[in-house]
Amino acid sequence: MHEVSLADNIIKIIKAEMEKHGIEKVQSITLQAGEMHHVEPEALRFGFKILSQDTPLEGAELIINKVPTKAKCKACGHIFQVNDWMDNCPECEGVEIEIVSGRELEILEFEGE
Numbered sequence: 001m002h003e004v005s006l007a008d009n010i011i012k013i014i015k016a017e018m019e020k021h022g023i024e025k026v027q028s029i030t031l032q033a034g035e036m037h038h039v040e041p042e043a044l045r046f047g048f049k050i051l052s053q054d055t056p057l058e059g060a061e062l063i064i065n066k067v068p069t070k071a072k073c074k075a076c077g078h079i080f081q082v083n084d085w086m087d088n089c090p091e092c093e094g095v096e097i098e099i100v101s102g103r104e105l106e107i108l109e110f111e112g113e
């Protein structure tokens with residue numbers, strides 16, 4: 001279950017940020033989660049809820065922004081959404097593609113006081 005280790009990482013990062021900025025309570029945390037990571041929001045929220053118990057992050061809302069996997073065709077420059085690894089460019093049938101989004105896995109922002 002990689003959602004649990006992800007939740008653990010989020011908590012560690014936010015805790016460090018809270019200390020840095022003197023924040024005592026967190027209301028919400030916004031994440032960018034690329035589809036390539038196959039993050040299950042329910043599993044992540046569950047892991048976060050358990051791991052954040054009795055910490056200043058308890059009760060914080062997790063907002064998960066899914067980022068679709070997109071690729072750019074190296075031949076014609078067309079950018080398209082990838083549904084399958086075997087997808088060719090829909091414009092020119094090019095097979096050389098480069099992933100341009102969908103790999104993100106990061107904390108975008110958090111709100112606290």
Ligand SMILES: [Zn+2]
Binds near residue numbers: 073074089090091093
């Ligand atoms: Zn193309």
